[in-house]
Amino acid sequence: MKVVFVVGAGPAGLYASQKIARAGYSVIILNRDIKPGGLAEYGIYPAKEKMKGGLRKQFAKILELPQVSYFGHLPVGQGYALHLDELRELDPAALVFAVGAQGTKKLGLPGEEARGVYSAKNFVYHYNRLPPFSTQDYSTGKRVAIVGMGNVAVDIARWLLEDDPEHKAEEVTIVARRGPFEAKFDEKEFAHVEQHLDRRSFQDELERVKDRIAAVGEDIAKVPETTFPILARPYTEPVKPRLRFRFLCSPKEIVPSADGRIAKLVVTENLLVARDGGTAAKATDQTDTLDFDTMIFAIGDTADPNVGLPFAKDSYVTNPDTTTGEHAAYEVFDSATGKVMTGTFVVGWARKASEGLVGVARFDAEKGATHILQYLEGAADRQTATPTEIAKRIERGGRQLVDKAGLECLGRAEAAQAQALGLPSFKFAEDAKMLAAIAEEKRANTPVPADD
Ligand SMILES: Cc1cc2nc3c(=O)[nH]c(=O)nc-3n(C[C@H](O)[C@H](O)[C@H](O)COP(=O)(O)OP(=O)(O)OC[C@H]3O[C@@H](n4cnc5c(N)ncnc54)[C@H](O)[C@@H]3O)c2cc1C
CATH class of the missing domain: 3.40.50.720 (NAD(P)-binding Rossmann-like Domain)
Structure with a gap:
């Protein structure tokens, strides 16, 4: 065959x-x-x-x-x-x-090797407990930049704003090279984080980019009925930590602090231009420097x-x-x-x-x-x-x-761990632990030969 x-x-x-x-x-x-x-x-x-x-x-x-x-x-x-x-x-x-x-798309930025700068895939692998990422340092700080405006960026924001057991983030900023109409995430995914949206700062941000997006016929008055429906609902105070957006800017340089961790992100301000029936970001020579101690880039792999x-x-x-x-x-x-x-x-x-x-x-x-x-x-x-x-x-x-028998052993070992710890589910976060659990499970299930 x-x-x-x-x-x-x-x-x-x-x-x-x-x-x-x-x-x-x-x-x-x-x-x-x-x-x-x-x-x-x-x-x-x-x-x-x-x-x-x-x-x-x-x-x-x-x-x-x-x-x-x-x-x-x-x-x-x-x-x-x-x-x-x-x-x-x-x-x-x-x-x-x-x-x-x-593979990881490198941003090609000066300072990219600073601590606290991660690719989204590796960061997601880390919180989903995939070895070896599960046990590597993906520590986050108080001010996190997520570069990109798709569903993966929103998943990461959700983790930091809602579920990160360390609850370190005080502010998460989605940094996007284009504007509010170019948000690529699904409404139902954004619904998981929208209660954190700092609506006042969001409104200021829309005002800041208003003229630049008007250049391609986009009107900030239409944002609530298109990509950010939360803005059409009555105002409520944002739940902490806060979620912010920074539109029309692209990372230019990462400035590390003396301890080697990202401290600042220099961004290039962009214009929005019409291209191929859609829009594209066009860099200006204007820059701005933002304070971040963590940066995660979610720009695809x-x-x-x-x-x-x-x-x-x-x-x-x-x-x-x-x-x-x-x-x-x-x-x-x-x-x-x-x-x-x-x-x-x-x-x-x-x-x-x-x-x-x-x-x-x-x-x-x-x-x-x-x-x-x-x-x-x-x-x-x-x-x-x-x-x-x-x-x-x-x-x-x-x-x-x-092999397949090994996977079954692993399934049983993880179920037993979950039960012992009173958790709905359990995942070993290291290959060595999975291999040991499989070996143990196999040993326990191998019949002992009867004495003659
Ligand atoms: C953060 C994130 C969240 C997502 N959320 C959703 C969601 O909510 N709903 C949804 O429908 N989709 C979601 N997706 C998309 C979905 O995960 C992908 O569409 C799908 O997993 C792609 O399948 P794939 O098999 O091509 O690649 P992968 O899922 O990446 O599988 C690749 C496999 O290849 C193996 N492999 C890699 N390199 C090697 C090698 N060198 N040798 C041997 N094996 C190798 C890996 O171990 C892995 O098992 C999400 C994606 C991401 C990144």
């Missing part, structure tokens, strides 16, 4: 695996994290338990399929545990990369160049020859040789970084899987390594893998 390797067990990898397995092929999933789910497990806001629980159930069903094998705790790529050439030596019929968008697939700018390279139809958009293309990497595909956020919700990643992965199935029909049979051979080979190198 033809065997497909799917690298990554986020929504894209799992839904693609389901489609490929249901068509009668074997699938071996290789996942960086011990647990499956990707950002559905470690990105979606912790309080969205119902959504996360529903997705976990669907993912568990996919993993139950007998044609699907799983190895967690196995990062694949040039700088990682299993290199691409080693992966190819295992001789899969097709290789599907569903590794998400693990890129594909991870360290995986080792052909990479250009922010993403893996796919076949530019679209005359073959949309199939090309899923095939990896080696620009160095000018040839398609036959049988190698990308799906989900690995194909289009930071694009859309789980439903979009699923749609993309299932569409990609249709093309993969077409390819498999004509592909030659191979002597692909079996799951047992793969496990032996990797574990010989000293790396402990987690």
Whole structure:
């Protein structure tokens, strides 16, 4: 039977695996994290338990399929545990990369390396307890800037304003390069934080940018009926900590204090100009200096160049020859040789970084899987390594893998911890603890041989 390797067990990898397995092929999933789910497990806001629980159930069903094998705790790529050439030596019929968008867009600012400056993805991984981010320093201070105006920025504001157990933030400011009409978050997400909005300062901010946004025909009087409906409701005092907005400015420089932590953010004031039927920010030479002790940039991510697939700018390279139809958009293309990497595909956020919700990643992965199935029909049979051979080979190198049985053990161990601590749920925040819990659970469930 033809065997497909799917690298990554986020929504894209799992839904693609389901489609490929249901068509009668074997699938071996290789996942960086011990647990499956990707950002559905470690990105979606912790309080969205119902959504996360529903997705976990669907993912568990996919993993139950007998044609699907799983190895967690196995990062694949040039700088990682299993290199691409080693992966190819295992001789899969097709290789599907569903590794998400693990690269970080650098702002390229002076001072960017200061302490207290984080990428949104890493910060979100931290509060969602993904190792190793879970135990790294993502300390926040009293005055936090979040750069970006999408749902991820709002999730982070929600964490800092509502749920951060340390309750350190006194003021959270969303810094946006464009204006109030270009807010990209959903109304229902903003509803979680709107009680913190400092409406007086917001009104001042609208006045401050009024003339600049009028240049593209935008009128601040319409803000309440469009992006900030809270402004149409009767005034109530904002709940502390306060949420503020700073429109039409882009980070220019981070100024650290003597202890190396961000102390100030220099921003460039922008104009708003019409471009391609929408609007764009245009930098002026005017700057302002704002006091912040933490800055989190939520401006989207890129594909991870360290995986080792052909990479250009922010993403893996796919076949530019679209005359073959949309199939090309899923095939990896080696620009160095000018040839398609036959049988190698990308799906989900690995194909289009930071694009859309789980439903979009699923749609993309299932569409990609249709093309993969077409390819498999004509592909030659191979002597692909079996799951047992793969496990032996990797574990010989000293790396402990987690298979489907291991995941079940982990589930039981975490449920037992939750019960012991009187919590609704519990997540180990370190790989070593997860591996130890799995080993312990396996030991406890291994029958002791009877004495002769
Ligand atoms: C902060 C945040 C909040 C979100 N909230 C919502 C929400 O509320 N609702 C919603 O519908 N969507 C939400 N999304 C979007 C949703 O999470 C994504 O659409 C979806 O997870 C993308 O799926 P993916 O499988 O392409 O990538 P990912 O979910 O990122 O999965 C990638 C997988 O690949 C693995 N991997 C990475 N690198 C390697 C490697 N080198 N080798 C092996 N494995 C690797 C990872 O371990 C992971 O399992 C949110 C996203 C973010 C960032």
